[in-house]
Amino acid sequence: MIPLFEYYPALEDKLPYVKLGKLPTPVHTLEILGRKTGINSLYIKRDDLTGENYGGNKLRKLEFLLGEVLHSRAGEVITFGAAGSNHALATAFYSASLGLKSISMLVHQPNAWYVRNNLLMSLFCGAELHLYHKMPVKNLLVNPAVLFQLFRHRTKRGRFPRVIPMGGSSPRGVLGFVNAAFELKQQIMKGEIKEPDYLYVASGSMGTAAGLILGLKAAECKTKVVAVRVIDLKYVNEKAMINLISKTAIWLSSLDRSFPGTAISVRDFEIRHDFFGHQYALFSKKGMDAVRRLESDERIRLEGAYTGKAMAALLEDAQKQKINTKTVLFWNTYNSRDFSNSIAGTDYHRLPGGFHRYFEQPVQPLDY
């Protein structure tokens, strides 16, 4: 049974869930990096390994989101993101594994190798891809392009596709990381890791950090989540974080009255705004230095849009002697499963024309 249902058995009957991955993910010590940075105890949570064939943080959200889709008997899902969205790919990958069709509505972003790979892999998974120049992320359901796709698919299928928001960060998706917090609690109790003082994680649609903040508080852990913002301030900010956490908490307490209704305040977490750089998915010098450091010291591959920026925040705090006597956990959210064999034979010309530029134009200068 998953940790969330062990702690709150009443939830099991009320929350559809489909197991997609191999949980719990291991926690490892970052021995060399810890020694070099002078951090007393430095750990990494290996959510890069959530899935056997495709990992990363989105799988945890999709266990609840796609669980609900199966329960609803809708045969299709529609989701949103940037052209190289890891979330859109994870949705395509795990929908296909469950026999569901997925539709991704994507917008432009800076070019990178991972964008090419993710697009080809989404195609390989049978996803239907659409590219748009602009898409207001709020109020998706009043967006004409979204309405058009919803009705087009209903006409073909007789049913609306199920809507999964950007990044999977609805309260239902957030449950994946409330569960992850209880998973960590169990690993602490088993002695696999000391209770962290700080947990560093990249934050884009906020669901990952929101679930961890709420779950760690409910599990009575002292761990402070440091959410490193990698997207515009209007999407990740203190007020929006509290809002998402509160919505999830109120919903959970309504399903199981033993879930603590504790209010979350800005003192319960920290958002770091100084590692974003200039644009979403535009790699930064500090971020890429952090990527290279983890690669050379620990042989773990991060990337420039999310995890490199989060690791850069951790390294700078270590350099400023802010966390050296502490127990620190880095939450790795980036898939590390190699899918290059699957996409080796996939021709980008099979993608809608708008996507071809990602294969014909150079990747951004800091990518490698």
Ligand SMILES: *Cc1c(COP(=O)(O)O)cnc(C)c1O
């Ligand atoms: C989506 C993503 C994140 C951010 O998670 P959110 O829940 O959207 O904040 C972090 N790292 C990677 C690699 C991601 O794909």
